[in-house]
Amino acid sequence: MEPSRDTHATLVDLLDRILDKGLVINADIIISVAGIPLIGVNLRAALAGMETMLKYGVMQAWDEKSRAWEREYRKKNVPSLVEGEEIVLKMYGSYYYSKGIYNAWRPGYFYLTNKRLILYRQDFDEITFQMPLEEIKALVIREEAHFVKEKKKQVLYLIDKQDRVYRLSAVETNQLKDTIVQNLTASGLSLEKSPVLPEFEEGPIDFLIEGEEVTHRGEKVWYLVPASGIQQETWRPGHLYLTNKRLCWWYDFERKLVFDVPVNRIVSVNTEMRKLSGLDSKREKVLDVAYKFNSTKAIASFSGGRQVDEWVEALNRTIYGKIDEETETCPQCGGLAPAKELLEQGCSSCGWVSHRLKNKINKSALLAE
């Protein structure tokens, strides 16, 4: 066996030696070469990678495969149509798919033909939504809060002859609607005038406890979710509900209550103009709700643009309304509660009861025996 050198494959062996080895001068007469090994590491990785790839022809195969995929992909970017069907309009959009726990806007291209409205996903050659034109009973456009803050989204509600409602959204929702209407008219079909749209709940209110009623609600409100673990504090979209008992914030994505505080624990409500993120230079009005928490004070921050003022008003009405009927602090947990309630029922948050009440309960228990 002969030793080999001066080939591409042995270059790595040589470079390993030049980068890591060689005579070391143990003196302060050499200049610092910090950072140099880094170049070496990168270079070595690149060399090793290159070698392996060339050996296995990985690059060539990958290249060929990706080209083939691309060719197929281009071929399939139109949904298959029935005979005599013609495409009238193509527009990027999405359809709100909701089934069980799965809720999402599924994107694709709307194809309006002389026969159907189709939502087509070309990546998967899949029709995710389709509706024969003659099945369309009514179309309504509504403005709704967009996921992106302060942005409105035009949502097209399509109601079919079975009164099922579909939510659609497109780049130009108005144009999509108008074109559908034109097509319907052209085929001698008509839509119901002034249709009634069933009310939609953005966030389901199934978290209410007995005797609890929502007294104030609004559009999307962002809550500054406190830092936990490695997760920094972050603004998240959801909905805020004020009930006769609590202030609750529902997290849209996780579909659950993330924050709630009894109304009688809210100490104060303030607003402040603040930057919401480091990237944004714009200041926004932020609602700070201070409340008693484990004998200290905590603050929950919400933002929701113009709605903030309405929330301040609603909260003040509730808190000061309650405070008027004489609030006292619980001697055990420090929570605020109406004095009457504290004396007659005990503290609702920590379970404290007054001596007098305790005696009374004991006495009635004795009597019962």
Next chain:
Amino acid sequence: MAEARYIYCIVEGSEEITLGNIGIEGSSIHTIPYQDLCAVVHNCLSEPYKSEDQEKVKLWLTTHAKVVEVAWERFGTVLPLGFDTIIKGEEGVAPDENIKKWLKDDYENLRQKLAKLKDRAEFGVQVFWDPKIISEGLIETNPEIKKLSEEIKSKSKGLAYMYKQKLENLLKKEMEKEADRYFKDFYGQIKRCVDEIKVEKTKKLEEDKQMLLNLSCLLFKEKSKILGEELEKINNMKGFFVRFTGPWPPYSFV
């Protein structure tokens, strides 16, 4: 910026000579002697060579290797330095003075190293095995593994799965034992043909080949044939592969 000297290697010699513009980025290479030792250098600025451009760095590295190579051929014995070793000057002291002072201070040590490396070269030896072939062989030859793999065939699907896990664990353990054994065998075989050996870290290069041992060997240049014959034997074993590289300047033995 202050002047400095990029140093490639130390050689035996007492003359101040030039080797031409063969250095990094075409710089002129010359020697700085102290008694019978010379530093092979080029004049540079007092800052390291660094770049994000890999092609550029690669060129620097190969040029460094080339200069050491030329010096090696011309002076017979070299003490190579790693890339980017630059000797600076100090206030009132020229870089050349610093080099001479270092050669003087380290003279005995450097002379000893040169003596040890005389007429010798470094060779790289890497032995790989194909784990698939080796494990197939083990199934045939190891009675315990053989028994287990026979038993699997008669088991139900669920039991066969359990047995397979057991077999894999056993196989892994035996493979490690084998690797250990072969390492010692090969090391012994190679050791007999060389003056000095350095065990390097094994590297993962390819999927179907595992590096079993990675050695840098120092030996007389002429004796590489004997080592080659020994490696040939290993290379001929089923499932084993040998990479034999060199001769390199003795980077690993300075």
